[in-house]
Amino acid sequence: MRLLNLILLKLGEEGSFRNFRKRFQDYESTSLIDELRARDFGRLDRQNHTYLDFTGGQLYPESLVDWHNRFLKAHILGNPHSQNPSSALSGSFIASTRRKILDFFNCQDDYLCIFTSNASAAIKLIGESYPFEPESRLLLTMDNHNSVNGLREYVRGRSAQFHYSSLNQEMLTLNEDDLLAQLRNCDPSKNNLLAYPAQSNVSGLQHDLKWISIAHDLGWDVMLDAAASVPSSRLDLQEYQPDFVPISFYKMFGYPTGLGCLLVKKSSFSKMQKPAFAGGTITIVSVLGDGYYLDTDEARFEDGTVDYLSIPAVGQGLEYLEKIGFDRMKKRINSLLNYLIEELQTLEHSNGKKLLRIYGSTSENHGGTIALNFFDRNGEMHDFLTIEKKASDWNISLRTGCFCNPGIDETNHKLSASDLKSYFEQEGEKDYFNLIEYLGKRRGAVRISLSWITNFRDVYRFIQFCKTFLNKGCA
Numbered sequence: 001m002r003l004l005n006l007i008l009l010k011l012g013e014e015g016s017f018r019n020f021r022k023r024f025q026d027y028e029s030t031s032l033i034d035e036l037r038a039r040d041f042g043r044l045d046r047q048n049h050t051y052l053d054f055t056g057g058q059l060y061p062e063s064l065v066d067w068h069n070r071f072l073k074a075h076i077l078g079n080p081h082s083q084n085p086s087s088a089l090s091g092s093f094i095a096s097t098r099r100k101i102l103d104f105f106n107c108q109d110d111y112l113c114i115f116t117s118n119a120s121a122a123i124k125l126i127g128e129s130y131p132f133e134p135e136s137r138l139l140l141t142m143d144n145h146n147s148v149n150g151l152r153e154y155v156r157g158r159s160a161q162f163h164y165s166s167l168n169q170e171m172l173t174l175n176e177d178d179l180l181a182q183l184r185n186c187d188p189s190k191n192n193l194l195a196y197p198a199q200s201n202v203s204g205l206q207h208d209l210k211w212i213s214i215a216h217d218l219g220w221d222v223m224l225d226a227a228a229s230v231p232s233s234r235l236d237l238q239e240y241q242p243d244f245v246p247i248s249f250y251k252m253f254g255y256p257t258g259l260g261c262l263l264v265k266k267s268s269f270s271k272m273q274k275p276a277f278a279g280g281t282i283t284i285v286s287v288l289g290d291g292y293y294l295d296t297d298e299a300r301f302e303d304g305t306v307d308y309l310s311i312p313a314v315g316q317g318l319e320y321l322e323k324i325g326f327d328r329m330k331k332r333i334n335s336l337l338n339y340l341i342e343e344l345q346t347l348e349h350s351n352g353k354k355l356l357r358i359y360g361s362t363s364e365n366h367g368g369t370i371a372l373n374f375f376d377r378n379g380e381m382h383d384f385l386t387i388e389k390k391a392s393d394w395n396i397s398l399r400t401g402c403f404c405n406p407g408i409d410e411t412n413h414k415l416s417a418s419d420l421k422s423y424f425e426q427e428g429e430k431d432y433f434n435l436i437e438y439l440g441k442r443r444g445a446v447r448i449s450l451s452w453i454t455n456f457r458d459v460y461r462f463i464q465f466c467k468t469f470l471n472k473g474c475a
C-alpha cells in the first residue's frame with residue numbers, strides 16, 4: 001500500500017511538473033541552478049528535506065565551504081592592525097573583500113563598508129551614532145524588522161520623536177499618502193531619519209525605492225534595510241542612494257554566519273558620531289594626555305578585531321551569486337512562487353471555505369516570501385505551532401510566529417493600539433504567548449520563503465502538505 005502511494009505521489013508530481021513547465025516557461029532557462037543544486041546542495045535531496053526558510057537563513061553552497069577550508073589551510077593569517085607578514089596579509093584580504101562588496105553594490109567611489117557581526121549590529125550602530133537631537137524625527141514603517149523598530153529607543157533617550165507610517169490593510173503595501181504627509185512634517189534643519197525595508201521579511205513585498213530620493217528632498221536621511229532583499233535582488237547604489245544600508249552575509253550565501261556590514265554613503269559618514277573609542281578605531285590615544293583621535297575611515301566603527309578569517313569567504317560568496325546572476329534568480333523564484341500562490345489559492349474545503357489566507361498583495365513586486373494562515377472547515381484559524389509541528393513531521397523547514405515584525409502581524413490581525421498598550425501596562429513578565437492569551441485571539445502566521453535554490457519538488461511537497469488539512473477541524 002505504502003509503495004502504491006509512493007508511486008501515485010511520484011506520478012502526480014511528474015504530471016504537475018509538466019503542467020508547471022508549460023505555464024511557466026521561464027523556468028526552463030534556469031537549468032544551471034539544477035546543476036548547482038545537485039552539486040552544492042545535494043544534502044537537501046539526500047535527506048529528503050524541504051527547506052522553505054530562506055529568509056531566515058540562506059543555505060551555504062558546499063563548494064564555498066570547501067574553498068574556505070582550502071584558503072585557511074593555504075595561508076598564515078594574523079590579527080590585522082600590524083605590519084608583520086601574517087597581519088599584513090589579513091589586512092590585504094580585508095581590504096580586497098571590502099572592494100568586492102562595494103563593487104557588488106556598484107558604489108566603489110561613493111560608499112564605505114563597515115564590517116559588523118550582522119544586519120542588527122549594523123542597525124544598532126546607526127542607533128548609537130546617528131545625531132538625533134530635540135525635534136529630530138525618526139520615521140519607521142509598520143513593516144519593519146524588530147532590529148529597526150529598536151531604533152526608536154535611541155530616539156526616546158535623546159528627546160527626539162519617532163513615528164510610524166501605516167500600511168494599506170489588505171495589501172500590506174506602504175500607505176503612500178500617509179508616508180508623504182509624515183515626510184513633509186519635519187524640520188529639515190534637524191537630523192531626521194527614515195528607516196524602511198527594501199523587501200518585507202514577512203509579506204515578501206518589495207517596497208518602492210523612490211522614497212529614498214523623495215525623503216532626501218524633504219530633509220531626511222534614509223536607512224534602507226536591505227537584509228531580506230539583497231539575497232535575490234540586485235541593489236545598485238548608483239541608482240538609489242540611501243545613506244545607510246545594513247546587510248547580513250549569511251542571508252545572501254549562507255556562510256559565514258556572524259558577518260554583516262553597514263554601507264554608508266561617504267557624504268553621510270561624518271554625520272555619524274562615535275560615542276566612545278575602542279581598540280582598532282583610533283589613530284592615537286593617550287592615557288596621561290586624556291585624548292584620542294578616531295580613525296578617519298571604516299575602522300572608526302569597527303570595534304576590536306574584525307573576523308579576519310571569515311571575511312575573505314564573503315568575496316567568494318559574492319562571486320558565486322554573480323555567476324548565477326540576479327535575472328536567473330528572479331525567473332526561478334517568480335515561476336515557483338507564482339505557481340505556488342496559484343495552487344494554494346485553489347485549495348478549498350468541501351463546503352467551499354478557503355483553506356488558506358495569504359497576507360498582502362501577491363501582484364505587486366515580490367521576493368520569494370509569503371505569509372499565510374490555515375483555516376479549518378468552520379473558518380477557525382489553526383494554531384501556527386500545530387502547522388510547524390506537522391511540517392516538521394514531513395521534514396519541511398518553515399517558520400511561524402510574527403517573524404520579528406510585529407507591525408505586520410498587528411496589521412494582519414487588526415489589533416488595536418489600546419489593547420496592546422494596556423497589555424504592556426500590566427505587571428509581570430511578558431512574552432508572545434502570554435500576549436496571545438491576554439488578547440484572547442489567535443495571531444501570528446506561517447512563513448514560506450523560497451530562494452533560487454528552491455526547485456519544483458520543494459514547492460510541490462508543500463502543496464501536498466497543505467492538502468492534508470483539507471476538510472479537517474482544528475485540533
Ligand SMILES: Cc1ncc(COP(=O)(O)O)c(C=O)c1O
Nearest residue numbers: 118119120145147201227228248
Ligand atoms: C528585513 C530584515 N532586517 C533585519 C534583519 C536582522 O538580521 P540579522 O538577524 O542577521 O541581524 C532581518 C533578519 O531576518 C531581516 O529579515
